[in-house]
Amino acid sequence: AAGKYTIGISNTVQGNGWREEMICAMKAQALASGEVAKLNIAHRNTDAAGQLEDIRNLISAKVDAIVVNPADPAGIKAGLEEATKAGIVVVAVDQAVTEPSAYIISNNQEQYAYLGAKWLFQQMGGKGEVFYMRGAAGASADSDRDKGFKKALAEFPDVKVAQEVFTGWQQDQAKQQILSFLATGTPINGIWTSGIDNVIVDALVEQQAPMVPVVGADNAGFVGQLNTVKGLVGAAVTNPGSIGGAGVTLALQILDGKKPAQQTVLVNPELWENATDAGKAKLKSAADPSLSPEWPVSISIPDWTTYTKDQIVACKGPGE
Amino acid sequence: MSRFIRNQGWVAGLFALLIFLFVTTKLIQPGYGSGDFGSLARAVLPYAFAVAAQTVVVIAGGIDLSVAAMMALTSVTAASMMNGASEEYALFVVPFVLVLGFVLGALNGVLIVVTRAPDIVVTLATLFVLQGAALLVLGAPGGAAAEWLKASVIGTVPIPGLPDWADAWAPKALVLLVVCLCIIWIPLRRSRLGLSIYAIGSNELAAFRSGVPVARTRIIAYALSGLFAAMGGLSLTISTGIGAPIPGPYLLASVAAVVLGGVALGGGKGGLLGPIIAVFVLRLVRTDLTLLAIDPNVTAIIEGLIMVAVVMFGAFITIRGRPVGATP
Amino acid sequence: MTDIATMPQPVSFGRRIKRFMADRPLIPLIILLVILVVILQILRPGIVNERWLANTAKFAIPLAILAGCQTMTMLTGGIDLSVGTVATMSAFIMATQIVNQDPAVAFLLAMLPAVLIGLVNGIGVGVFRVHPLIMTLGTSLIGTGFLQVYQRTVIASGAKIPDFLNWLGTGVTYGFPNALLLFVPVAVLIVFMLNRTGFGRLLYAVGDNERAARLSGVRYWQVIVALYVLSSLLAGITGLLYIGLIKAPSLSLAEPLVLPSVAAAVIGGTSIFGGRGGYTGTIIGALILTVLTTLLTILQMPEGGRRILFGFIVLFVTAAYLRIVEDR
Amino acid sequence: MPKSPLLDATGVAKNYGAVAALRNASLSVLPGEVHALMGANGAGKSTLVKILTGAINADAGRILIRGQLLDVRSPAAARRAGLLPVYQEPSLIPDLDVLSNLRLTGTPVEPFRAWVRELGIPNLDIRDTARDIPLAILRVLDLARALAVEPDVLLLDEMTAALPANLAEKVLEVVRRQGDAGRSVIFISHRFVEISALCDRATVLRDGSTVGVVDIEPGIEEKIVEMMLGTRIEKTRVAARAANDVAVVGGSRPRLSVRNLQLGTKLNDVSFDLANGEVVGVFALEGQGQDELFATLAGSIRPTGGTIDVDGAPVKFSHPSDAIQAGIAYVPGDRTEALAMQRSVRENIALPFSAGLRKWGPIRMRREQVVVSGAIGRLQIDTRAQGEVQRLSGGNQQKVTIARWIAANARTILCFDPTRGIDVGTKQEIYKLLRELAGQGKSVLFYTSEMEEVQRVCDRVIVIFGGRVVDTFPVEEADEPALMRAAYGLPRGARADVGILADVRPASDAEAAS
Ligand SMILES: Nc1ncnc2c1ncn2[C@@H]1O[C@H](COP(=O)(O)OP(=O)(O)OP(=O)(O)O)[C@@H](O)[C@H]1O
Ligand SMILES: Nc1ncnc2c1ncn2[C@@H]1O[C@H](COP(=O)(O)OP(=O)(O)OP(=O)(O)O)[C@@H](O)[C@H]1O
Ligand SMILES: [Mg+2]
Numbered sequence A: 001a002a003g004k005y006t007i008g009i010s011n012t013v014q015g016n017g018w019r020e021e022m023i024c025a026m027k028a029q030a031l032a033s034g035e036v037a038k039l040n041i042a043h044r045n046t047d048a049a050g051q052l053e054d055i056r057n058l059i060s061a062k063v064d065a066i067v068v069n070p071a072d073p074a075g076i077k078a079g080l081e082e083a084t085k086a087g088i089v090v091v092a093v094d095q096a097v098t099e100p101s102a103y104i105i106s107n108n109q110e111q112y113a114y115l116g117a118k119w120l121f122q123q124m125g126g127k128g129e130v131f132y133m134r135g136a137a138g139a140s141a142d143s144d145r146d147k148g149f150k151k152a153l154a155e156f157p158d159v160k161v162a163q164e165v166f167t168g169w170q171q172d173q174a175k176q177q178i179l180s181f182l183a184t185g186t187p188i189n190g191i192w193t194s195g196i197d198n199v200i201v202d203a204l205v206e207q208q209a210p211m212v213p214v215v216g217a218d219n220a221g222f223v224g225q226l227n228t229v230k231g232l233v234g235a236a237v238t239n240p241g242s243i244g245g246a247g248v249t250l251a252l253q254i255l256d257g258k259k260p261a262q263q264t265v266l267v268n269p270e271l272w273e274n275a276t277d278a279g280k281a282k283l284k285s286a287a288d289p290s291l292s293p294e295w296p297v298s299i300s301i302p303d304w305t306t307y308t309k310d311q312i313v314a315c316k317g318p319g320e
Numbered sequence B: 001m002s003r004f005i006r007n008q009g010w011v012a013g014l015f016a017l018l019i020f021l022f023v024t025t026k027l028i029q030p031g032y033g034s035g036d037f038g039s040l041a042r043a044v045l046p047y048a049f050a051v052a053a054q055t056v057v058v059i060a061g062g063i064d065l066s067v068a069a070m071m072a073l074t075s076v077t078a079a080s081m082m083n084g085a086s087e088e089y090a091l092f093v094v095p096f097v098l099v100l101g102f103v104l105g106a107l108n109g110v111l112i113v114v115t116r117a118p119d120i121v122v123t124l125a126t127l128f129v130l131q132g133a134a135l136l137v138l139g140a141p142g143g144a145a146a147e148w149l150k151a152s153v154i155g156t157v158p159i160p161g162l163p164d165w166a167d168a169w170a171p172k173a174l175v176l177l178v179v180c181l182c183i184i185w186i187p188l189r190r191s192r193l194g195l196s197i198y199a200i201g202s203n204e205l206a207a208f209r210s211g212v213p214v215a216r217t218r219i220i221a222y223a224l225s226g227l228f229a230a231m232g233g234l235s236l237t238i239s240t241g242i243g244a245p246i247p248g249p250y251l252l253a254s255v256a257a258v259v260l261g262g263v264a265l266g267g268g269k270g271g272l273l274g275p276i277i278a279v280f281v282l283r284l285v286r287t288d289l290t291l292l293a294i295d296p297n298v299t300a301i302i303e304g305l306i307m308v309a310v311v312m313f314g315a316f317i318t319i320r321g322r323p324v325g326a327t328p
Numbered sequence C: 001m002t003d004i005a006t007m008p009q010p011v012s013f014g015r016r017i018k019r020f021m022a023d024r025p026l027i028p029l030i031i032l033l034v035i036l037v038v039i040l041q042i043l044r045p046g047i048v049n050e051r052w053l054a055n056t057a058k059f060a061i062p063l064a065i066l067a068g069c070q071t072m073t074m075l076t077g078g079i080d081l082s083v084g085t086v087a088t089m090s091a092f093i094m095a096t097q098i099v100n101q102d103p104a105v106a107f108l109l110a111m112l113p114a115v116l117i118g119l120v121n122g123i124g125v126g127v128f129r130v131h132p133l134i135m136t137l138g139t140s141l142i143g144t145g146f147l148q149v150y151q152r153t154v155i156a157s158g159a160k161i162p163d164f165l166n167w168l169g170t171g172v173t174y175g176f177p178n179a180l181l182l183f184v185p186v187a188v189l190i191v192f193m194l195n196r197t198g199f200g201r202l203l204y205a206v207g208d209n210e211r212a213a214r215l216s217g218v219r220y221w222q223v224i225v226a227l228y229v230l231s232s233l234l235a236g237i238t239g240l241l242y243i244g245l246i247k248a249p250s251l252s253l254a255e256p257l258v259l260p261s262v263a264a265a266v267i268g269g270t271s272i273f274g275g276r277g278g279y280t281g282t283i284i285g286a287l288i289l290t291v292l293t294t295l296l297t298i299l300q301m302p303e304g305g306r307r308i309l310f311g312f313i314v315l316f317v318t319a320a321y322l323r324i325v326e327d328r
Numbered sequence D: 001m002p003k004s005p006l007l008d009a010t011g012v013a014k015n016y017g018a019v020a021a022l023r024n025a026s027l028s029v030l031p032g033e034v035h036a037l038m039g040a041n042g043a044g045k046s047t048l049v050k051i052l053t054g055a056i057n058a059d060a061g062r063i064l065i066r067g068q069l070l071d072v073r074s075p076a077a078a079r080r081a082g083l084l085p086v087y088q089e090p091s092l093i094p095d096l097d098v099l100s101n102l103r104l105t106g107t108p109v110e111p112f113r114a115w116v117r118e119l120g121i122p123n124l125d126i127r128d129t130a131r132d133i134p135l136a137i138l139r140v141l142d143l144a145r146a147l148a149v150e151p152d153v154l155l156l157d158e159m160t161a162a163l164p165a166n167l168a169e170k171v172l173e174v175v176r177r178q179g180d181a182g183r184s185v186i187f188i189s190h191r192f193v194e195i196s197a198l199c200d201r202a203t204v205l206r207d208g209s210t211v212g213v214v215d216i217e218p219g220i221e222e223k224i225v226e227m228m229l230g231t232r233i234e235k236t237r238v239a240a241r242a243a244n245d246v247a248v249v250g251g252s253r254p255r256l257s258v259r260n261l262q263l264g265t266k267l268n269d270v271s272f273d274l275a276n277g278e279v280v281g282v283f284a285l286e287g288q289g290q291d292e293l294f295a296t297l298a299g300s301i302r303p304t305g306g307t308i309d310v311d312g313a314p315v316k317f318s319h320p321s322d323a324i325q326a327g328i329a330y331v332p333g334d335r336t337e338a339l340a341m342q343r344s345v346r347e348n349i350a351l352p353f354s355a356g357l358r359k360w361g362p363i364r365m366r367r368e369q370v371v372v373s374g375a376i377g378r379l380q381i382d383t384r385a386q387g388e389v390q391r392l393s394g395g396n397q398q399k400v401t402i403a404r405w406i407a408a409n410a411r412t413i414l415c416f417d418p419t420r421g422i423d424v425g426t427k428q429e430i431y432k433l434l435r436e437l438a439g440q441g442k443s444v445l446f447y448t449s450e451m452e453e454v455q456r457v458c459d460r461v462i463v464i465f466g467g468r469v470v471d472t473f474p475v476e477e478a479d480e481p482a483l484m485r486a487a488y489g490l491p492r493g494a495r496a497d498v499g500i501l502a503d504v505r506p507a508s509d510a511e512a513a514s
């Protein structure tokens, strides 16, 4: 490739659609920018300590910039600091980090939960029981979202949490949980999910349970369901995996000497619902049945990514 | 001499592999130096403690599935205790957490002895219990670590009488690891207790008949495992500055390193040195894969292949090296 | 020489019951299961209905089949940690290949990695004598790597769940899940195989005393290779069933089933050291775990508390079962 | 005036589920006495030893040591009370070297070494791992370890069963001196020669109860047997046939023909024939290559040279299944090597039926049942605890290993010390069985550590020394002095100069040996 930079990438969750899309967006953006000679990707399942190891290895590999999806905002501070000291540009995507020298381009997780929950509670008429299906217990993204959910809940005093479960962001676990819950016969008025959404709709359909409003993420499968499943009212809150591509863009800008005005850029989520005609139209245009159902449909972020759909789907980086 | 080769041959081979990997690393990245070695030592730290924890119980004929969960619990406990506390308070936190690990480990042993259920079930159950406890201590990653603790793994140790360039290759993390392991392992290995641990792993009935207090020995083995795991948990808190309630990938890694290190799953055989070298090998392979910028999806394949290939090779030479006339 | 000890002792009622249960280890296990169901019904009156039963069966079936893989491999003193990866691979390949391929071709392609991984496992364990835990862990890493590489080639083509699998996975006929149509024959076959075929006998014999089996003319590697291929095939079929149930092909679809499958086999009375156990117990073990998961889902308590409770119940169930079955 | 007993156990009972291993056993041992504990297989001898030494806990019973009530709850407690056992199975930790094994039990090293030398093992390396040491030596080390701490009561459970004659002799000598030194020994053995040479009194167990205590005196043997078995048994001398009969039965071709067999340094140039209908004995001291010879013929090890012909056709075995295919079955001396201990008697016996790939399918249960129960009946296996072989007594386990090949109808059986640890009654049965098999045209290669067995069953004897066949005797000439001389590698006709072997019976002055 013609580029001049080597960019290191560190990610600590493997095997879920969102993270795979993020990696592909990074590759596609690196390729589309034409500025990157090589990507050096550390992509595996590990914890903050493991991510520190990866970051230090990337420092040893003498990359020019590191784009990192942090396992924890505070836990990798030492590694990021060392990277900056070594003259490496550090960009955190998806979540913030506490290291002040790092640049951050992040989805706003608290806002993500707040937006969806608020819409859901409005749909429920401001009262009733909600089934609260969280992510993985102990994960920082989950606790951020919990803050947003609780904030919305506080605004609707008549909405009660019927049941709170942790899906571990696992499809099978979530499905078993919803089925068990449905079998109890407890009436509910809405379901909030942390992105494990299409199996929930499946379960409602299979069990011929009364359809209640469901909030999920903009995963291709769920967006498709919002368009096609009869009687389903719901909303998809965007949480683009393509934020990874944006992170690469930001890193390249800094390397080229175009520092952004602020250290932190927040990409705010949008909410697409099928309760109104305008919302329906938006969902229709967003739907993309050709994508893997686990992939978020928002495969690009305006102003931040320049690759084409073919490029991200091909999932090839420079030199591949 | 031949006995040395029989007993230590595997460890020596592993060490040769490690040296080979260092040479390879230097070839891949000519700039690889003492600072990078320090990084390696820090990366090794939690794995090494996890593997030490696993080694003790495997030698005693058991297996501890709760190692990683124990590390998570001790890590969040330490991190939440030190959160907002004074630097001196950490002087109390460290021994407290170590004792906590020791006691919880002993509890594993007691449960195994009392319920008579297989080790694998009991520690699977305690895996959930410890994970749950970790979540109760800290619902999300957080907490803090004392600055002096964080500093204790950064930089190098000036060793009197050694030139500076040599000191640079003695990172604090490595020295800390060696000291912590040796303080426990060497006296243990020389004691009757150590022999008893090997004995119950080798043949429990024979050990019992030789007058070994089997139950007590098993409990102590698990307690030591808990202690090592607590060290691992502390090392996590020290290196990240936080505690995370979700266990890291230390369980399977510890089992893999134990086997790579020449400790028989089944008990009675092997030592601590082999597994520790195995941890270095595995971490260094990871470094090399990153330095080479190998496609991340392929790295999983390579790591799996290396694991299988090394163990197969070991099995192969034992099959070949069997003296003529021995019944297989 | 008259003494009370020589007279036929009156056997107490409690002892008689205990002995009765010890001879039929399934009964206490079923009783434990029923107790759990009763607790569930007390906590949430009305939950135990036809629909709940069907759902429980649906989720217990894939777990029970994978636990069957563990049972068979554990009988020989092994374990198969690659079942999760194998099931995931076949599910993912099926869902992605069905888009452009004939169903029969897609099916064959989906089962191909299962056969390969089983074969490699079998050769590693049976010929090279690699410890099964390491061997299957290694192949599962390798398999995951390949799956990720494969995944990148099919991002554009999307995925589809074949209607038949959908019907099998989620369908219910007269209140009975259709999955039973697959499971009942499989279970009968496994039980028959273990008890009434030469191959089944050999699994027990090899696990109990490999040398004795060898002296009786058994070729270890044949048994082991056949076993791991069979285990992998079952895992592959489970993957197809599971994708029909979950309907979301992900790269970690069946991984969460691995530890529970081991637990189900162990709770069901199969020894991880080989030579002892059977499949009927395993099935109940899988049901117990599934019911337990439900129980914990509907309990209103912090996640940490739930996990702690889960751990303790697993421990209690296993210990209670052992106590009842052991005639000591 | 009668001395007061050192150890006095009464009313000991132990149940395993439905099986009563001991009902009402009592045992009283005087200071300085060598006391035999006798009983048929499964009578409960080992169980009693385990109870006395804290390895298992009794359901009922009272144990007095020097008149004091003692509750031996663990092996460690028994040690403190001065009771030290040598169990029927080796007790060294397999993965530790001998020295560590000594440290583990707190055994002083120098006395141990002295005893080991005394017991006829001059060059033991105490850095050797126990796993690598042959079974017979391990047994001796167990004994030396017990002796080294100078226990008040030494309990020896079939100590000599797995020993070759030379080692057994040393053991007996040492044990007898224990009695002289004022220490008591409880001695379990199925060999009357040993009992009469060694013991002062005997306690006899039958079905878990003590049925009598007798003084050992000439002629008491019959009475003990009667008490042990409850009935009188015929002690017949099984008639071996003359060598020329064999040739008639077997035709001209030998069943098994071994020529110049070579295996590393263990076997040099071993040649012999085994005809159809013939029982050939193999006699050797410990470690002369007999283990390797049997393992080679059984297909367990590949020879490094030489040929094996079966029915005149050359064969090469690369796996025991090849040997089995050729109709050659191997019964190892160590039953733990041959049995799946957690499986039933039936499965153990039927195991070879499923071995081949072709036999992996459904089992014909009824046919199997018939064949298996035939074999069980033929060896009179006590099947009360048949659900798991490990619950059978040692002797009954041994029978299962033979029954397997009776059921499989093997044409040639390689028996490696098959009567090890088997009671007199059963021994007779086995001798008869082997002769019967020979009568049906089958052939048997029979290694034994007991010389008198040679004369009871064999047609011919080959003697192995240093991995070579040093002599072959027709049975008539195989008297014990001749065998022993050959076993030490001394040529025939050189008898005058070897005083050591004037009489192999330990009863006579073995002291003259040194
Ligand atoms: N763990 C056990 N479970 C069930 N039954 C047992 C167990 N151990 C021993 N028995 C039974 O107890 C009886 C006595 O066994 P023991 O081993 O004491 O016999 P023994 O007199 O030593 O016989 P041998 O001369 O054959 O060694 C036997 O019937 C045996 O089957
Ligand atoms: N499954 C079985 N159940 C009961 N007895 C059996 C079984 N299989 C074999 N036998 C018995 O074992 C003996 C040897 O049979 P086996 O089938 O091993 O002989 P074989 O010479 O190998 O025959 P083939 O070459 O036809 O397989 C026969 O006496 C037979 O009755
Ligand atoms: Mg016995």
Ligand SMILES: [Mg+2]
Residues within 6 Å of the ligand: D041, D158, D393, D394, D395, D420, D421, D422, D423
């Ligand atoms: Mg015996």
